[in-house]
Amino acid sequence: MFDFSSIELSHFLLATAILLAFAHLLGFIAERLMIPRVIGEVAAGIILGPTLLGYFYPHAFSWLFAGFPQEDRMFGLMYQIGLTLLMFCSGLKFHTKFKKGDGKITSVIILASTILPFALGWLASYLIDFGQFLGPANSVFSIKIVVAISIAVTSIPVISKIFNDLGIMHSRFAKLVIAIAGVHDTLLWVALGIATAVAGHGGPVTAGAVLKSVGITVGFILVTIFVLRFLFKNLTIRNGNFLFRASHVGYFLFIMFVVSSVAGYLNIDTIFGALLAGIGAKMALPPTLFKRLEQSVLHISFSWFIPVYFAVVGLKLDLAKHFDLVFFIQYLLFATLAQSIIVFLACKLIRQDRITSLNFAMAMNARGGPGIVLSTVAFSAGIINQDFFAILVMLALITSWLAGSWLRFVLNKGWRLMPGDEDIVPEKINNDSDIIHLQQQIKREKLE
CATH class of the missing domain: 1.20.1530.20 (Na+/H+ antiporter like fold)
Structure with a gap:
C-alpha cells in the first residue's frame, strides 16, 4: 500500500523529466519566436504523444508513458494538480x-x-x-x-x-x-x-x-x-x-x-x-x-506542475x-x-x-x-x-x-493601444538578465 517498485519509480521519474524538459525547452523556443509559451508547452506533449512519437514509434511511446500499469494514472494526478494550481493562480490575478x-x-x-x-x-x-x-x-x-x-x-x-x-x-x-x-x-x-x-x-x-x-x-x-x-x-x-x-x-x-x-x-x-x-x-x-x-x-x-499539465494536454x-x-x-x-x-x-x-x-x-x-x-x-x-x-x-x-x-x-x-497610452514606452524585459547576473556572481565568488 502507498508503494511501488524502485524500477517503476525510476521509470516514472525519467518520463516526467523528459516531459518537463521538453515543455520548458519548447516553451522557451516559443517565447523566442514571439509565440505564447503555452503553445510550446502543449507542443511538447504533441511531439511526445500519439500525434507524432506514438504515430511513428508506438512502442517507444507506450514504453515511456505506459511502462507499468499505474503510470498513466500517476501522470493523470500530476495533470489534475497542475490544473488546480493553474486555476488558483488565475484567481490570484482577479481584479475588480x-x-x-x-x-x-x-x-x-x-x-x-x-x-x-x-x-x-x-x-x-x-x-x-x-x-x-x-x-x-x-x-x-x-x-x-x-x-x-x-x-x-x-x-x-x-x-x-x-x-x-x-x-x-x-x-x-x-x-x-x-x-x-x-x-x-x-x-x-x-x-x-x-x-x-x-x-x-x-x-x-x-x-x-x-x-x-x-x-x-x-x-x-x-x-x-x-x-x-x-x-x-x-x-x-x-x-x-x-x-x-x-x-x-x-x-x-x-x-x-x-x-x-x-x-x-x-x-x-x-x-x-x-x-x-x-x-x-x-x-x-x-x-x-x-x-x-x-x-x-x-x-x-x-x-x-503547470508546464506538465499543458504537456499532458498535448499527450x-x-x-x-x-x-x-x-x-x-x-x-x-x-x-x-x-x-x-x-x-x-x-x-x-x-x-x-x-x-x-x-x-x-x-x-x-x-x-x-x-x-x-x-x-x-x-x-x-x-x-x-x-x-x-x-x-x-x-x-x-x-x-x-x-x-x-x-x-x-x-x-x-507606432499606433496607440487606446486613449491614455499615447506616450507609452514598452518596458522590454531581457530574458537572459538573470543568467548574466548569475554568471557574474559566480565569477566574483571564484575570485574571492
Whole structure:
C-alpha cells in the first residue's frame, strides 16, 4: 500500500523529466519566436504523444508513458494538480478595482463579450450538428454550454504573458483587458460548473435539475467567498494559527485543496473551488502577504506542475486520428469573428476610436489557458469526445497566437493601444538578465 517498485519509480521519474524538459525547452523556443509559451508547452506533449512519437514509434511511446500499469494514472494526478494550481493562480490575478472613467468601458465590454458571444455559441449548437462530438455523458444541454463558453472565453494568464513580453503591462489598455477578463471568465466558469453538474446528474435534463445545479453553484460561490473573506481577514495572521506560522504557502495550499474538495463533493468541478480560493486571497489578504503568496505559488506552479499539465494536454491529443481540419478552420473563423465583431461594435457604441476597438477585439480573443481548461474539464466530465477536445485545444492555441501577433504589429507600427497610452514606452524585459547576473556572481565568488 502507498508503494511501488524502485524500477517503476525510476521509470516514472525519467518520463516526467523528459516531459518537463521538453515543455520548458519548447516553451522557451516559443517565447523566442514571439509565440505564447503555452503553445510550446502543449507542443511538447504533441511531439511526445500519439500525434507524432506514438504515430511513428508506438512502442517507444507506450514504453515511456505506459511502462507499468499505474503510470498513466500517476501522470493523470500530476495533470489534475497542475490544473488546480493553474486555476488558483488565475484567481490570484482577479481584479475588480477600476479607476474613475474606466467603469463604463469595462462594464460594456464585460457584458458584450460575455452575453452576446455566449448566446451566439448557444444558437450555433442548433445550426451545427454537435451530436457527432458528444462524449460518454451524452448530455446535449452540457455540450451546448461548452460550445457557448468556447466562443466567449478569454485567457488571463496568456494575455498577461503577452503584455509582459511586449513590455506594456503598465499601460492603461493592459490593465483594463486583464480586469475585464477576470470578471468575464469568472462568470463563464459558473456556466461550466453548471454544465459539469448537469452532465454528472446522469438522468434526463429537466428544469428542476438545471435550477438545482444553478442554485448549488451560486450558493457555493456566495458561501465560499464570505467564509474565505472572513478567514483571510480575521483568522489568518493570528498567533494561534499554527498552520500559518508553520508554513505560509502550505496554509494557503491547504485551503485551496479543501475548497476544491468541497466543490467536488457538491458535484461542482474541483477547479472552480481552486479559482474561488485564489479570488478570496486576492480580495482579502493584505498587499504584503498577498505578494509573498503570489510569488511563492507562481514560482513552484509555473516551474513544474503547470508546464506538465499543458504537456499532458498535448499527450491527450491525437491529431493524426482525431482532428477534423476543415471543421476546425470553420469553427476558428466563427469563434474569432463572433467575439471580434461583438467587442468591436461594443467599443464603437461607447465612442472608442477604430484602432482602440480593434485592439480590444483582438485581445479578448486570446483563449489560451482557460480555453484549454474548458476543453480538458469538458473532456474529463464526458461532455465532449476526443475529436472536439482537439478542436477546442487548437482553438485556444491559435487565437492566443493571433492576439499576440496583432498587438506586436500595433506596437511596431507606432499606433496607440487606446486613449491614455499615447506616450507609452514598452518596458522590454531581457530574458537572459538573470543568467548574466548569475554568471557574474559566480565569477566574483571564484575570485574571492
